[in-house]
Amino acid sequence: MKKEVKRLPDAHLQAAKDMLPKHRKKKNCKKCYDRGYIGTTDDNMLVPCTQCVDGDALLKEWKEYVKKFPELVELYGDSLEDKPEAAEGADAKKAKSAVLPGSRGFVAKAATQHPSSSTHIRRGAI
DSSP states (O other), X not given: OOOOOOOOOHHHHHHHHHHXXXXXXXXXXXXXXXXXXXXXXTTSOEEEOTTTBOHHHHHHHXXXXXXTOHHHHHHHGGGTSOOOOOOTTHHHXXXXXXXXXXXXXXXXXXXXXXXXXXXXXXXXXX
């Protein structure tokens, strides 16, 4: 059974949207149409673009923001603690492609990218 998570209030969603421009790596992006985010989840949480946003820096700023509001700490406080690095192997690979702890929607690595997209050789390449 899926764990029930309360929806993020709209005021905090807007604050997350306001954080994005500071952490964008590219000016133009076709994936997110220059917004910096792909969309929102069912829990009203932002899904940042994995191509043009520095997910680690954004997550760090988001954790600091959450700590300022007791109602957010109550909702997401259990996932704010930094967990030790996962052991090498399959567990480490799975941890890197999953949603980061404390983020509830902030994704640093593209879990949905095709695995061969980084090793694809274009036609005509030498």
